Amino acid sequence: MIPIGSHPVWHPVFETLAYAAGYAVFRHFRERQGDVVAEPQRWTVLAAAAVGALLGSRLLGLAEQGPTIEAAWRSGHLMMLLLSPGGKTIVGGLLGGWLGVEIVKRSSGIHRRTGDLVALPLCVGIAVGRIGCLLAGLADDTFGKPTSLPWAVDLGDGIGRHPVQVYEILFLILLGLMVSTRAKLPEGARFRIFLGGYLAWRLVIDFLKPQPLIDGMNVIQWSCVGGILLLILDEIRPWTEMHDTAKV
Numbered sequence: 001m002i003p004i005g006s007h008p009v010w011h012p013v014f015e016t017l018a019y020a021a022g023y024a025v026f027r028h029f030r031e032r033q034g035d036v037v038a039e040p041q042r043w044t045v046l047a048a049a050a051v052g053a054l055l056g057s058r059l060l061g062l063a064e065q066g067p068t069i070e071a072a073w074r075s076g077h078l079m080m081l082l083l084s085p086g087g088k089t090i091v092g093g094l095l096g097g098w099l100g101v102e103i104v105k106r107s108s109g110i111h112r113r114t115g116d117l118v119a120l121p122l123c124v125g126i127a128v129g130r131i132g133c134l135l136a137g138l139a140d141d142t143f144g145k146p147t148s149l150p151w152a153v154d155l156g157d158g159i160g161r162h163p164v165q166v167y168e169i170l171f172l173i174l175l176g177l178m179v180s181t182r183a184k185l186p187e188g189a190r191f192r193i194f195l196g197g198y199l200a201w202r203l204v205i206d207f208l209k210p211q212p213l214i215d216g217m218n219v220i221q222w223s224c225v226g227g228i229l230l231l232i233l234d235e236i237r238p239w240t241e242m243h244d245t246a247k248v
Contacts, residue, residue: 001152001153001154001160002151002152002153002154002163003153003154004134004135004137004153004154004155004156005137005154005155005156006136006137006138006139006155006156007135007136007137008136008137008139008140010131010132010135010136011132011133011135011136011139011140012132013132014128014129014131014132014133014135015129015132017128017129017132018124018125018126018127018128018129018132019125021121021124021125021128022121022122022124022125022128023121025120025121025124025125026117026118026121029117029120029121030042030117033117035117036112036113036114036116036187037110037112037114041108041110041114042114044104044108045101045104045105045110045114047104048097048100048101048103048104048105049097049098049100049101049118050097050100051100052096052097052098052099052100052101052103053093053094053096053097053100054093054096055096055100056092056093056094056095056096056097056099056100057088057089057090057092057093057096058088058092059092059096060089060091060092060095060096060219060220060223061088061089061092063219064089064141064211064212064218064219064220089220090126090129090202091199091202091220091223091224091227092223094122094195094198094199094227095223095226095227098115098195098227101114101115112187113187113188113191114188115188115190115191115192115194115195116187116188116189116190116191118191119179119180119190119191119193119194120176120179120180120190120194122194122198123172123173123175123176123179123194124172124176126168126172126198127168127169127172127173127176130142130165130166130168130169130172131165131169133165134153134163134165134166137155137156138155138156138157141211142164142165142209143155143161143164143209143210144161144162144163144164144208144209144210145161145162145208145209145210146159146160146161147160147161147162148160149162151163153166162208164205164208164209167205167208168201168205171201171205172198175193175194175197175198175201178193178197179191179193179194192231192235195227195231196228196231199224199227199228199231200224200228202220202221202224203217203221203224203225203228206218206220206221206224207221
């Protein structure tokens with residue numbers, strides 16, 4: 001068993017480093033590869049992604065705290081809970097950011113797929129942030145279930161647990177290699193590989209986390225199922241439209 005302990009002070013440090021690292025990778029690839037949209041449109045898209053991610057992350061984080069929200073409502077402390085730090089989720093941030101971008105693109109008349117440039121930065125940012133989650137230990141809600149495997153980690157309570165954050169970092173390295181391949185891919189494919197891959201990963205890995213279940217899965221997993229279905233529908237929509245146009 002590997003002693004890690006719980007050090008909450010490191011979580012905001014690595015969260016900040018995650019944003020910085022992700023943005024640095026984005027700037028590097030944008031300068032090297034160019035962009036499919038003009039400068040003003042790119043910053044509009046990024047702003048929409050940031051606002052959508054913030055809202056989606058917070059809303060899904062609160063959805064995970066169903067009993068806590070009910071207790072806060074009964075005690076008259078609901079507003080304090082809504083404004084309190086924490087209670088954010090990566091899956092909610094990704095889905096909210098994606099939805100925010102699609103809304104702004106439609107209203108602004110942007111018809112290009114704009115997500116490829118952020119696929120690798122997201123892999124890097126999430127991986128760096130997960131280091132903070134691991135070091136935060138029991139103070140963070142991302143720790144794994146107990147296990148007797150030799151690489152189990154002790155987060156300070158003497159119980160060996162799955163190092164799910166390490167599993168995710170390794171997966172993100174693999175996913176990053178996939179989305180940064182030099183192979184010629186259709187526009188938007190890299191972002192869809194990232195988003196679909198990450199949602200599928202979370203659908204699987206969250207079975208190793210001690211979260212409350214609803215019909216066999218937690219709130220995050222059900223959200224991943226919904227996100228994957230939306231990705232599939234979004235992918236087949238152009239083909240359906242082309243087929244309908246051909247009929248006319």
